Amino acid sequence: MLEVKNLHKVYDGHGRRVTAVGDLTFSVPEGQFACVVGPSGCGKTTLLRVLAGLLPATSGEVLVQRTPVTAPPPGLAVVFQEYGRSLFPWLRVRENVELPLKAQGMARSDRGALAAEALAAVGLSDAHGAYPWQLSGGMQQRVAIARAIAYQPRVLLMDEPFAAVDAQTRADLEDLVRSVWQRFGVTLLFVTHDIDEAVYLGQRVIVLSASPTTVAQDLTIDLPAERDQLTTRSDARFTELRGQVYAQIQKVKAPA
Amino acid sequence: MRLVSRVLLLIGLPVVLLATWWFGSAGSEDFYRPSLSSIMDAFVRTWTWDMFVQQVFPSLWRLLVGYVIAVALGVALGGLIGTYRSVRSLLEPVLEFLRAFPPPVLVPAAILLSGIGDRTKILVIVFGCVWPVLLNTIEGVRGRDEVLSDTCRSYGITGTLRLRHLVLRAASPQIMTGARQALPLAIILMVISEMMAANDGLGFTVLQFQRGFQIPEMWSGVLLLGVIGIVLSLLFRLAERSLLGWYHGQRAGQREW
């Protein structure tokens, strides 16, 4: 469960003040799959970093599992936008997935089992021994996701995870994220700038305005839980919801 | 085929130079510039197993101990300075001051303080070799990827695990650069300190030969020092290849794109 209350964030340094987040309030109930869309530079990454306890808010408050965030909360995992750089190049795939578990003091055999399960869940059972830089971008992204799942988080944050992969890989990864969410029952906040992706994936889409950022629209996606790239995307309801989000984005991009 | 041409390229020039020396100096009557063949004769005569035990091994021991201490100290200090700004501001002026000394000027003072035993020589080697390791480690620690730092923070990777898997590994290419620069320095300082203050070791022996007008023997000592330098740098490359395999692999992959 996530709560964001009147979040305001100003970057101040080197003689430049940038208001990254104006005034943001929303909450995501336990187990929900929520997508955040907004134009580039509207503060999506900033929001995630504050939620992850990596960046202090200028004012306002964020809570994860009802606890105010002052440091990285336990039980929260992040898949970073720069996923390639978030993997340790000197560790093999399996060691990358196991390292956070090792930090928790988990026994070697339990670590191994969890890592193997997570890598199987993302379809990388045969890449345990590879180094991240030997893998394609899409596979690196799967490793980052596997590491997050193996950590068994209650809350998962994903920052534009598929911005840099090709269309086919992207479709596969989208379905992968849906299945991971259904299987592990996490609260999932998924940031993207792609409207189609947001509507296809989420139970809910939160549209952010351009800076100074506020919630422009909060839309429930009442599509069936079983989604499929072909049928869902050609569903009339999908087209309608997508149109609503699109119109809203156009409105916030060009304020009157 | 490519292997053959690589080997030829690698040893071609040394072979040419040695041949030039060999034939150019053949039959030399000059007392101070003996022929390479007489130097080789002296080499075989001089550097017996006994001489290795008495003169070479003590030198290598000092070299090894001084070098290892210098690298360890440089990495430890560099890690601290690169991580904590307060340590950096505290130590920087002192280090800048100490770095300004040419290490050999320490030898006379070190002799007064700790005699002409191994300790003096090791001290001089450490003092000279620590700088490239220290400075490169600081750079490496400060230059690591923020995304990896964030990853460690959000996954609760802290303490020694973070030190081992993030701080030191991320800095390891720079640490190795510093260590590579320090290696020839260590050899130089070993020889100099043995020439100034010792009753055994390679530097001492070469100087004794020179003073006793045993010129071919002196040259054979110089030659031996060169061979030791080459062997050590080859050993270093082997170590680097196994430690930094990921680094070279990653860079080779990037170049393909």
Ligand SMILES: Nc1ncnc2c1ncn2[C@@H]1O[C@H](COP(=O)(O)OP(=O)(O)O)[C@@H](O)[C@H]1O
């Ligand atoms: N570390 C920083 N220092 C200063 N300004 C920043 C920093 N990070 C982001 N910004 C600025 O804050 C705004 C929001 O950035 P970001 O959260 O990355 O947006 P998004 O992820 O939606 O593209 C941008 O104008 C960006 O230039």
Ligand SMILES: [Mg+2]
């Ligand atoms: Mg971003």
